[in-house]
Amino acid sequence: MKYPILQMNNEQELEVKKFNQNEKIHLETINCIICKSANYKILYTNDRYGINQQTVMCNSCGFVYSNPRMSEESLDYFYSSNLYREVYEATNDFEHDFSERIRKVEKNIKINEPNFNKYYPQLFLDFICSLNIDYKTVCEIGCGYGTNLLFFKNIGKEVYGVEPSKTSVKIAIDNQIYIKQGFVNDLENKYDLIVLKHIFEHLYNPLKDLEKIRFHTNKYLFIEVPGNFRRIASIQNAHNFYFTENTLHKIVTKAGFNIISTEHCKETEFIFALYEKTKEKNINFEYSYLNEIKKIKNIYRYDNIRYAITSILKSIGLYSLLLPLRKKILKILNF
Numbered sequence: 001m002k003y004p005i006l007q008m009n010n011e012q013e014l015e016v017k018k019f020n021q022n023e024k025i026h027l028e029t030i031n032c033i034i035c036k037s038a039n040y041k042i043l044y045t046n047d048r049y050g051i052n053q054q055t056v057m058c059n060s061c062g063f064v065y066s067n068p069r070m071s072e073e074s075l076d077y078f079y080s081s082n083l084y085r086e087v088y089e090a091t092n093d094f095e096h097d098f099s100e101r102i103r104k105v106e107k108n109i110k111i112n113e114p115n116f117n118k119y120y121p122q123l124f125l126d127f128i129c130s131l132n133i134d135y136k137t138v139c140e141i142g143c144g145y146g147t148n149l150l151f152f153k154n155i156g157k158e159v160y161g162v163e164p165s166k167t168s169v170k171i172a173i174d175n176q177i178y179i180k181q182g183f184v185n186d187l188e189n190k191y192d193l194i195v196l197k198h199i200f201e202h203l204y205n206p207l208k209d210l211e212k213i214r215f216h217t218n219k220y221l222f223i224e225v226p227g228n229f230r231r232i233a234s235i236q237n238a239h240n241f242y243f244t245e246n247t248l249h250k251i252v253t254k255a256g257f258n259i260i261s262t263e264h265c266k267e268t269e270f271i272f273a274l275y276e277k278t279k280e281k282n283i284n285f286e287y288s289y290l291n292e293i294k295k296i297k298n299i300y301r302y303d304n305i306r307y308a309i310t311s312i313l314k315s316i317g318l319y320s321l322l323l324p325l326r327k328k329i330l331k332i333l334n335f
């Protein structure tokens, strides 16, 4: 199936075209990282930008992942490419004014009961605080400008961070948040809580990285990732994996962590999970592979019906007029 492509400007479209034809990009085939199976069903052949990237579902355990995917070397090239800057950074909220963000964080730092009905920037902190865990030091991997770390700093925690982008590190340091340029492999000390916020789905080898992370955490690990609940998370070639709570827990617990609490935001379908480091490795979290496959097939079907209706309404120029009708049609079709 073709995945619906976002509206982009001419320059972005050109970058995507160049990227698709780039001979420096090498793809590699991988087996499912949960069950090792090489047997999969193709879900989509492109991502939301039109990049030729295949997304598949494992036929044995239901895990959704990119396959074949960019080699480790090609991934490095991709993250430093014009395409990444032009397409990804322009459509993310990367360019928001940082001092404005700091002001907001400082002004609004009051811990509330987490509300998972709607997404808000402090939701992760409200979630962690609601669990009454004891921690002093926090390290965020892939911390960007350090905005998330500010929340922790403002409730009295000692904060640290690693971030691959030199530009982000410089901005953070200019704003008195001392983070280091680097990534998982550059961790040096041990921290009470390690934070991975919208990073885990990008990792090339999550199990290997979790091993390193486990070594550097005294107690806890917090992960926030896009989830598949009523729909499959937005397809983009920077994401190597598309998790449900089952597949996320399966991978993280395998690396020597216990689940303390897990929730998801109804609006964005992001998963919030707090784990505790265990003494022994290989804690076995089990889920029904058959039910997982059934669930993914259902939401895949639902997504495609939704995309087809949207595309028909758009092609006849009646999209905004008939949008309420689309909801009714979906309801009649029992989704």
Ligand SMILES: [Zn+2]
Residues within 6 Å of the ligand: 032, 033, 034, 035, 036, 037, 058, 059, 060, 061, 062, 063
């Ligand atoms: Zn599998």
